[in-house]
Amino acid sequence: xxxxxxxxxxxxxxELFSGLGLTLAPGSFHFLTGPSGAGKTTLLKLCYGELTAxxxxxxxxxxxxxxxxxxxxxxxxxxxxxxxxxxxxxxxxPLAENIALPLTVAGRPGGGAEGDLRDLLAWVGLTQxxxxxxxxxxxxxxxxxxxxxAVITSPDVIIADEPTGNIDWEMSQxxxxxxxxxxxxxxxxxxxxxxxxxIRAAKGMVSARVLRLKDRRLxxxxxxx
Amino acid sequence: xPVLPRLLSLVTGDRGADRAVPPSGFTSWLxxxxxxxxxxxAVFALAFSAATGRLADRWSEELARTSTLRISAPAEEMAAQxxxxxxxxxxxxxxxxAHALTAEEQEALLAPWFGPDLPLDSLPLPQLVxxxxxxxxxxxxxxxxxxxxEVPGAxxxxxxxxxxxxxxxxxxLRLLATLSTLLIGAALVAMVTLxxxxxxxxNAQIIRVLRLVGARDVYIARAxxxxxxxxxxxGALGGTVLGTAALLILxxxxxxxxxxxxxxxxxxxxxxxxxxxxxxxxAAFWASRSAALTRLRAES
Numbered sequence: 001x002x003x004x005x006x007x008x009x010x011x012x013x014x015e016l017f018s019g020l021g022l023t024l025a026p027g028s029f030h031f032l033t034g035p036s037g038a039g040k041t042t043l044l045k046l047c048y049g050e051l052t053a054x055x056x057x058x059x060x061x062x063x064x065x066x067x068x069x070x071x072x073x074x075x076x077x078x079x080x081x082x083x084x085x086x087x088x089x090x091x092x093x094p095l096a097e098n099i100a101l102p103l104t105v106a107g108r109p110g111g112g113a114e115g116d117l118r119d120l121l122a123w124v125g126l127t128q129x130x131x132x133x134x135x136x137x138x139x140x141x142x143x144x145x146x147x148x149x150a151v152i153t154s155p156d157v158i159i160a161d162e163p164t165g166n167i168d169w170e171m172s173q174x175x176x177x178x179x180x181x182x183x184x185x186x187x188x189x190x191x192x193x194x195x196x197x198x199i200r201a202a203k204g205m206v207s208a209r210v211l212r213l214k215d216r217r218l219x220x221x222x223x224x225x
Numbered sequence: 226x227p228v229l230p231r232l233l234s235l236v237t238g239d240r241g242a243d244r245a246v247p248p249s250g251f252t253s254w255l256x257x258x259x260x261x262x263x264x265x266x267a268v269f270a271l272a273f274s275a276a277t278g279r280l281a282d283r284w285s286e287e288l289a290r291t292s293t294l295r296i297s298a299p300a301e302e303m304a305a306q307x308x309x310x311x312x313x314x315x316x317x318x319x320x321x322x323a324h325a326l327t328a329e330e331q332e333a334l335l336a337p338w339f340g341p342d343l344p345l346d347s348l349p350l351p352q353l354v355x356x357x358x359x360x361x362x363x364x365x366x367x368x369x370x371x372x373x374x375e376v377p378g379a380x381x382x383x384x385x386x387x388x389x390x391x392x393x394x395x396x397x398l399r400l401l402a403t404l405s406t407l408l409i410g411a412a413l414v415a416m417v418t419l420x421x422x423x424x425x426x427x428n429a430q431i432i433r434v435l436r437l438v439g440a441r442d443v444y445i446a447r448a449x450x451x452x453x454x455x456x457x458x459x460g461a462l463g464g465t466v467l468g469t470a471a472l473l474i475l476x477x478x479x480x481x482x483x484x485x486x487x488x489x490x491x492x493x494x495x496x497x498x499x500x501x502x503x504x505x506x507x508a509a510f511w512a513s514r515s516a517a518l519t520r521l522r523a524e525s
Contacts, residue, residue, distance in 0.1 A: 048437075050437070070441070070442055070522070071441050071442075071443075074436070074439050074440060074441040074442075075439065075441075077436075077437065077438070077439040078438075078439035082437055084437075088430075088433070088434050088437065089434070090245060090431055090434055092247045093244060093245070097244065101245070101434075101435075101438050102438040102439055104242075104245070105245075105435060105438055105439055105440035105441075105444055106439060149438070153439075
């Protein structure tokens with residue numbers, strides 16, 4: 001579904017990484033680790049097409065990223081659910097509308113979406129908070145809401161950038177279980193994190209590959225993890 | 226999408242797109258107020274254009290259809306030469322009517338300069354004959370040649386010498402008024418463009434979120450375009466109503482006289498101000514759509 005071949009990315013004259021390869025196949029589960037500043041977020045942005053690689057090939061659902069028109073890229077993004085580290089909500093809209101935003105922009109806000117939305121809110125445990133504005137929510141609630149928004153269109157790939165960065169261990173576990181549940185439904189999952197405990201916890205639930213971005217290269221992480 | 230559904234969707238709006246972008250107080254009032262002010266000025270520019278157009282037509286029509294024959298002769302020959310002139314004019318093709326001004330009419334003509342009770346008898350004034358033309362009018366060169374032979378004291382003034390500069394002046398005034406209307410439209414377009422750009426900059430984070438969830442540029446632009454178009458339409462509507470009301474309370478020309486008091490519309494031209502709000506809305510639609518799409522494309 002998403003394939004990176006020999007990809008390099010240069011920012012401000014400095015090469016962040018090069019010769020990088022990655023394939024996100026249906027049902028795959030990947031963790032991406034690495035020190036701060038290694039380029040994890042940049043790599044994720046390449047995966048969902050927000051950035052364009054300076055060299056190499058990024059293929060999104062069979063189409064080379066550079067060949068995609070702006071409209072085609074927008075349509076491609078609807079097939080990728082993204083959970084950002086800082087969640088990125090529209091603070092003036094209630095939580096339910098924020099979660100339904102991908103449906104709204106896709107032009108299908110009605111139909112069975114209301115039922116889907118209710119189920120989704122219940123799934124992430126946010127039924128009571130549906131009418132609240134994002135700034136009124138806790139960090140954990142925002143992260144779960146971001147996950148709900150990422151999956152409302154039933155995307156093929158879910159990409160999460162430090163999804164447990166601002167939440168406690170119990171909430172991290174809960175979020176991880178939700179992601180594993182989605183993976184069992186056949187979704188490809190890619191999570192960037194420096195939370196090794198989370199990776200260890202996941203190993204008991206799912207067969208996950210752990211990749212480490214270090215020294216401008218992507219490596220398989222050691223068995224120590 | 227066909228034009229009509231697009232226009233309807235512009236009026237009814239897309240609730241999702243509208244709600245995604247919060248209304249911005251500053252740009253909202255700026256657009257509304259500027260559109261109202263521009264429409265108010267446009268009403269006057271159009272009225273000025275219409276008034277100068279009427280003036281040019283009137284001058285052109287009145288002066289083109291009439292000529293004056295001036296007969297200067299000794300008092301004892303005046304009556305004979307006037308009669309000869311009237312006879313010549315009566316035989317000239319293109320002359321509908323020739324009328325020798327009476328003493329009272331000549332006195333009325335001179336009254337604005339010399340005041341009433343002018344002793345015309347004691348002044349060696351020429352006899353004036355007003356000529357009204359018909360059809361294609363008369364041949365001035367031929368008439369002059371005949372008058373030289375039969376009425377030696379007659380001088381024909383077909384008004385061409387001073388009609389043309391007057392009509393040209395009125396035409397230039399009309400051009401200026403039209404230019405003013407176009408400049409007002411251009412100022413509205415510039416103002417809407419700046420307001421849209423300001424609004425896009427203020428909502429950069431919202432645009433980023435919309436993009437990340439798969440919104441196309443057209444979807445994002447639609448929220449801004451509809452909002453600015455409707456604001457321009459409402460503002461222009463208000464400005465047009467105020468401008469038209471201001472024109473209506475101006476003194477009427479038949480009461481006060483003069484060109485400036487004749488500023489306004491006549492007959493069907495009263496419908497002209499009705500074109501201002503839709504034209505302002507179209508200009509705002511075009512400007513906001515163009516500004517939004519250009520900016521969104523430049524940001525990627």
